[in-house]
Amino acid sequence: MKKIRVIGGGLAGPEAALTAAALGCEVELYEMRRMVDGRPLLTPAHQTTEFGELVCSNSLKSESPNTAPWLLKQEMRRAGSKLIALADATAVPAGHALAVDRVEFSRLIAEAIDAEPRIKVIREEVTELGEDPDVLTIVASGPLTSDALSKDIARLTGAEHLAFYDSISPIVDAETIDMDRVYFAARWDKGTADYINCPMTREEYDVFLNALVTAEAAEAKEWEKAEYFEGCLPIEILARRGPDTLRFGPMKPVGLRDPRTGKTPWAVVQLRKENLRADSYNLVGFQNHLKYGEQAKVLRLIPGLENAKFLRYGQIHRNTYISSPQVLDDRLRMKTRPDLFFAGQISGVEGYTESIASGLLAGLYAAAIAHGQEPVATPRQTALGSLVNYITRADSKQFQPANITFDLLVPLEEETRKKVRDKKERHRMVCERALEAFDGWWAEFKTQESLWRILLQER
Template structure:
């Protein structure tokens, strides 16, 4: 094991630490680079980050659904079976969030830092990486995230031979729990599914119309270098959604369906949901309320929400750039650069979208790089699995229309036509897809490195044993 090639991981967000911890657990020496650091006692940050912590969650604190037989649940189940360190830490730092896996973001970051510090094979280097030509035989995993520095972005663009793409993402506001008027809100989970962990701010039709008018007329923050922001469709600012039609928000983040007010027995015209930020429940984020308004405008508009009239906002929404490569042109199914076999990509820069998806790509990149580091060729995750389907999308999509994606059933291999005709119930079909995926995952995992050579490196057992 000591003769394996060193692995260099660039990025301390979600994919990077997952890749580093995975590769280190497989006996590899790892250097983990993070450009956020302290210089002369002052933090050097990105436009979106507020700390230098590993795994800082800059948007919501949710890793999506834990409802069985949903696509996000399936992806996390596969990752749990693969021994994902960050998913395990997310489970340990979970806060009540109905049927979703949400974490105490501060505790989550702290646990990641502890795990990295406890791993003797990981060396942390707080510095900006500006080149990918290191002049050694180490393998490199680029997990620099959506806010990759200009210098490294330029370097990656030169290597890929393709123009970088970019979309713009937004951050939701966070409110001080003590400033919420609890007489005007109620606790409930949609359709009473899971525990009633969400605070719901109900709106009448009149209140909604006043809010909507204020939202669409509010002044946006200055765009500076981006005149025409190319937003990611899965995370649009609420003011953009509102301008698409008067009912767009009511069918989106303010959808009241399944959220009956227990005090009146009626379903409100619209609802704003608040989700716990931490176990202390002293702060809540406004679910789906990412925006790009001036802070003063946000204060005026958001205080029109029932229960938030006197709210203190701990953080306002903001916009930041998300940068990613055109993976279908650049990467193979092992997340390895087609033109440079020592270079892997993971996280949002590789074209996945979302916390869980970023961790998943980091897990795979760590596994694949470690396997190569030990002189073997990695076997990609099967297409039938959520892991394999996610990678299949980012490496096989139409490069002309490539856009980052979350894990959905649309990415998974559909059931055979005959089965779809026989099984009409959508939930049952999803269950069948999940069962097939987990079976395929187990078969893949159980057969890794069945090399008759007694010196062959068994990374499967090493990960599960936490070697």
Template structure:
């Protein structure tokens, strides 16, 4: 395209041909933004990274740090041949900067990759500060330049400021959608009654890093009754109660039936209590928050309950009767664009192709998926800055499948997605009939995905790792 043709000039002094790459502006210092900035800089681009905190904060952030993990500290499963594992394996092979820091700051979490969130943010900030091609600007961006003079990666995430959201709405001509996301409660480890809990990993996968709080039927009924009668946070005018189904608050789940929690975040299956030799009636899992192991978060316990009632309800969990909570659970609004309607296959706005949307704003859900979106967004932006056309990753790969979903789903009913095997291209019908074992089918899908991903990376003009 002529619009992106590489401009060249002659150096009067050296007489050498010099490429004039466009600069890359990355807006957002969460997960996708820093990954995109580091990817573009590694490709030789001059990058300006904008972050509005601390001048303007959000409903969920507690710091102004880059890559702050506001919900849990888990980047999902590391079990071989699972969909989250596949996505991370592809990211590692592509040289994801943030995943490298996540691996370096990992804390025990069974078969999951969980990080010390403070150390993780610190290391990401160090990587950005050490890169001479990245300039950090701490100010709120309220307008977007669609002229094409530079390439913009918009990675402001689920809590995009109202002014920038309005600007994005102006450019796309489509309504911003909203759903709720979560923050899990965090408890001081020293306040847990270790006599009432036990360490175990579900189905003994990985190491026994989770603290499990077992319920009898009577304890569960008491807990559930208190939960159902607790006082909820009053919805603000801009809130619509449009929850993301994969991240429902426990108070909403409880209203759907007395056993719903037992098949969700309080599922006891595979968590044998060594004191009884049996599964409990229900169970709450606590996951280590940091390397010091002095705090744990309550897995899947996001809620919309007022803090006073929340303390009373959570202290009905066996082992947490005298718990000291370092942070209570919250639900906050997230925004994302209607990607199938406004994005092309390489995350560019169809109407303004010099603007790339990355991370949760594009309709992916989860930390790992957000970093993956930043990786793609940064690489696409670098190619555009060089005057080259980006090419989407192969559909067989995890990245390609996730990208295909957000750009090809039904626009009318679009909702954010995590990476799952449902998004990946299934095996050929003949193979599906021949191989009945689901684990073996998944292994073959992962093998095919990594091969396709490797070929795509090899064909790219950009550096890897």
């Protein structure tokens, strides 16, 4: 049976490794972040050498039934996703979202890997993807793939090797928030009131906006040619698109009535818990690439944060990915090198949950092939299948990483859409159809799995 090599200890890599190991495969898990002479060797965005470090927010998005992120997680739970189970175990209150205590989440991932005898962890950088007839490789090296490995991937793909820039939101010490100026609420009272809301009047918003758009960017020359992902734009870029852009984006006040006044503020900045201790909060959607000193001045204009202590300022980092529609098939294999799989953000998915999802599929598919089986691709009607369909069949000239949305899922038939006018009901029907398709595929996959285990016992 072929060995499986997994490159990357972020989210997709550990998910792929744990999945393949659970199916009887011997796995080598490589991670380049490590301790050297007593000091951590890190990337520009990471702060630890831990598995599954969440470098941006701590949210795995909505848990509201019949939303696209909920559907994706439901399919993953049914497939036995290891990391989604650990996310559930380390969840912190976050209204209708699944947010985790990021330190505890990483700790449990490390424990799960350490407890799996079929996984061998190797702390070193992989610089090239040579061929070995006895090895299948899953590249899950993430958005900060090393320069050496990036060059080798570019050589192998024969297609344009793309890069855009991603951002990190600031984190504030909870004890330094002026609680007299803020209030707890969930939008539309949906879920529990776990978010701190910093309300702004029109005058306060105008002052904040002016300071934001005139603040000095960090290393300005380096970012002149940066290609940002549209779904994760720095707030100062959004602000320059118009005075109301932030009010209709990350500072949207709709559904966040201030219980003290009974009125909806002009704008709101939301803070979300970082951990179960609730001793730190991140500023939702406030990724930026301003100089740290500038951030301190601008962010302290937010009501309640006048004397805030920031545990981490916003940052920007490179996010590398391949042109997947040109490179990958629907089992996440490289078309010209079927021994190579790609998963995580380097494969063209965007977001924590989506990265774990691709790692889950890569682990399942690689394990099937290692056992001599040709894996059946996830159905197009499912969220998993729709995500893979996008990254492998999108227009390569216009390709950008994507989160899971209903736009990626197969729409209902036109006749049904005409009869069912209510959007929520249509989404419910799409989710119901997706889960039915998933259950059929999973039943078939598990039948294959039982055959693998018989083969293992015979050996």
